[in-house]
Amino acid sequence: MNAILNWFAGIGVTTRGAIARLGFATRFLVAVVKASGTTFLRPRLLIRELYHAGVLSLVIVLMSGLFVGMVLALQGYETLVRFGATEAMGVLVALSLVRELGPVVAGLLFASRAGSAITAEIGLMKTTEQLAAMEVMAVNPIARVVAPRFWAGVISLPFLAALFSTLGIYGGYLVAVKLIGIDGGAFWGQMQAAVDWRYDVMNGVIKSIVFAFAVSLIAVFEGYDATPTAEGVSAATTRTVVTSALAILTIDFVLTVFMFRGSVNG
Amino acid sequence: MPTRIDKIPAMSSSPTPDGVARSENAGDGSPMIELSEVAFGYTKARQILSGVTLSVPKGKLVAVMGGSGCGKTTILRLLCGQHAATSGRVKVSGKNIDEMSRDELFSHRRRLGMLFQFGALFTDMTVFENVAFPIREHTDLPEPVLHDLVLMKLNAVGLRGAAHLKPSELSGGMARRVALARTIALDPELVLYDEPFAGLDPISLSIVGQLIRKLNDALGMTSILVTHDIMESLKIVDYIYFIADGKVVAHGDVESIRRSTDPFVKQFVNGEPDGPVRFHYPAKPLAEAFSGASA
Ligand SMILES: Nc1ncnc2c1ncn2[C@@H]1O[C@H](COP(=O)(O)OP(=O)(O)OP(=O)(O)O)[C@@H](O)[C@H]1O
Numbered sequence: 426m427n428a429i430l431n432w433f434a435g436i437g438v439t440t441r442g443a444i445a446r447l448g449f450a451t452r453f454l455v456a457v458v459k460a461s462g463t464t465f466l467r468p469r470l471l472i473r474e475l476y477h478a479g480v481l482s483l484v485i486v487l488m489s490g491l492f493v494g495m496v497l498a499l500q501g502y503e504t505l506v507r508f509g510a511t512e513a514m515g516v517l518v519a520l521s522l523v524r525e526l527g528p529v530v531a532g533l534l535f536a537s538r539a540g541s542a543i544t545a546e547i548g549l550m551k552t553t554e555q556l557a558a559m560e561v562m563a564v565n566p567i568a569r570v571v572a573p574r575f576w577a578g579v580i581s582l583p584f585l586a587a588l589f590s591t592l593g594i595y596g597g598y599l600v601a602v603k604l605i606g607i608d609g610g611a612f613w614g615q616m617q618a619a620v621d622w623r624y625d626v627m628n629g630v631i632k633s634i635v636f637a638f639a640v641s642l643i644a645v646f647e648g649y650d651a652t653p654t655a656e657g658v659s660a661a662t663t664r665t666v667v668t669s670a671l672a673i674l675t676i677d678f679v680l681t682v683f684m685f686r687g688s689v690n691g
Numbered sequence: 692m693p694t695r696i697d698k699i700p701a702m703s704s705s706p707t708p709d710g711v712a713r714s715e716n717a718g719d720g721s722p723m724i725e726l727s728e729v730a731f732g733y734t735k736a737r738q739i740l741s742g743v744t745l746s747v748p749k750g751k752l753v754a755v756m757g758g759s760g761c762g763k764t765t766i767l768r769l770l771c772g773q774h775a776a777t778s779g780r781v782k783v784s785g786k787n788i789d790e791m792s793r794d795e796l797f798s799h800r801r802r803l804g805m806l807f808q809f810g811a812l813f814t815d816m817t818v819f820e821n822v823a824f825p826i827r828e829h830t831d832l833p834e835p836v837l838h839d840l841v842l843m844k845l846n847a848v849g850l851r852g853a854a855h856l857k858p859s860e861l862s863g864g865m866a867r868r869v870a871l872a873r874t875i876a877l878d879p880e881l882v883l884y885d886e887p888f889a890g891l892d893p894i895s896l897s898i899v900g901q902l903i904r905k906l907n908d909a910l911g912m913t914s915i916l917v918t919h920d921i922m923e924s925l926k927i928v929d930y931i932y933f934i935a936d937g938k939v940v941a942h943g944d945v946e947s948i949r950r951s952t953d954p955f956v957k958q959f960v961n962g963e964p965d966g967p968v969r970f971h972y973p974a975k976p977l978a979e980a981f982s983g984a985s986a
């Protein structure tokens with residue numbers, strides 16, 4: 426009996442903790458946005474972080490995009506050839522990437538490549554009292570350290586997602602046209618005819634922007650909130666990757682329901 | 692180049708945030724800092740300070756000493772408003788720090804320099820940029836002036852040649868001295884030094900000691916020095932407070948500390964293992980703890 430009660434109490438405590446953290450993160454977001462003036466008045470702060478978060482993520486994002494596109498084409502061919510619809514290959518590759526895989530996979534990669542680095546860096550600055558030292562020097566660490574990293578993430582990810590999709594489409598083209606021998610004209614022509622700029626591309630971009638806000642907030646929040654010890658920072662880094670992945674996938678589901686339900690209803 | 696540096700001393704005291712001339716408010720004996728019956732604990736379960744009362748007059752250099760873990764760093768944290776006292780009053784220039792508005796706290800911190808116990812250097816910046824940081828953030832000095840000012844501060848701690856290094860390339864004692872240079876970069880009115888001598892060789896130690904004294908007198912600073920180095924303190928400070936069990940247990944000027952017969956002070960001054968100062972963190976008796984572990 427007691428064990429069951431304890432179990433329920435445990436659920437209660439965990440839930441309350443999670444909600445409290447969510448509230449805390451929301452207040453943190455407000456504080457970051459309020460302190461963002463410095464970031465845009467002193468572009469050098471932002472540029473440094475754009476380099477770390479964005480430019481250094483380029484290689485992994487571009488490589489992954491290329492390979493995901495190539496695999497999509499290989500797998501897509503398998504299916505399309507059964508229905509004699511191989512000329513729809515371009516549409517399949519482009520829609521999969523632009524609507525889903527671009528934002529989602531780029532988001533996941535960004536969280537593990539740049540998000541974790543941001544968390545670790547801010548967490549270590551906290552552990553070694555660098556944030557406290559700034560505060561005592563009358564410099565707001567949220568404005569000086571957190572906001573530039575947050576905005577760098579928000580700006581980088583949509584571009585990375587777009588590059589991912591672009592390279593993916595190119596990878597699909599390489600496999601479909603150059604390797605399998607589907608007609609290039611059909612590949613590009615069908616794609617241009619079927620992919621809608623507003624409906625498909627813009628919705629994909631919106632997704633990547635929403636993911637960018639989510640992942641960047643999680644990364645800076647986990648770093649700032651980390652327990653100031655070695656284990657604390659390592660746990661926070663792990664949490665950034667896990668929470669970001671869950672956030673991206675659930676948000677993706679919700680956004681997809683709203684954005685593309687027209688095609689479900691027919 | 693030398694002519695430029697020669698001009699700096701006049702300049703270095705000019706960027707005080709409020710423009711108050713130092714000589715007027717220095718050394719007139721009114722208290723810069725007053726703690727009365729201050730109690731504080733990081734957790735409810737364990738109180739660290741339980742009624743600390745001390746005062747530091749303007750323009751003086753005061754040492755705060757006590758066993759490891761007695762709450763010296765904690766007192767400094769209360770003084771820069773990182774934590775709020777649970778009871779009692781912490782006053783700086785007559786103003787209660789808990790009642791300060793955001794702006795007041797901000798201006799208090801701009802007039803304050805704090806040397807952190809573990810340096811807290813910014814690891815993503817060079818030594819030069821670390822020292823330049825507070826100057827860049829709070830003044831609009833032109834780059835050449837800033838450059839000379841930073842080199843002058845580094846020169847004072849003997850590390851002008853290390854300006855281009857990253858904190859990871861410094862030894863412990865060098866990092867301490869860079870942190871010291873950063874602390875005094877803006878010539879603060881009130882300086883809190885948390886163990887400035889830790890990790891320094893005897894020569895650097897005495898140079899840094901002299902520097903702290905000189906800064907205090909030449910720029911009319913008020914300084915609090917937290918240290919374990921009783922011998923160096925006796926040479927340079929005006930007054931000493933001893934903390935134990937969350938309270939001030941002894942205080943006095945250098946002469947009276949030297950002559951003191953108080954068992955606590957004697958133990959501390961002579962570094963005796965036996966006496967009122969506990970070496971051990973509160974714990975179960977040793978026998979109990981050991982039998983507990985083997986059971
Ligand atoms: N952030 C913290 N959270 C919880 N407890 C803390 C924290 N910082 C310090 N303490 C506790 O407060 C007590 C006083 O710590 P403090 O750092 O002020 O000691 P100290 O006098 O500066 O010691 P030392 O001479 O070793 O630096 C210690 O016993 C420590 O356990």
Ligand SMILES: [Mg+2]
Binds near residue numbers: 808
């Ligand atoms: Mg300490």
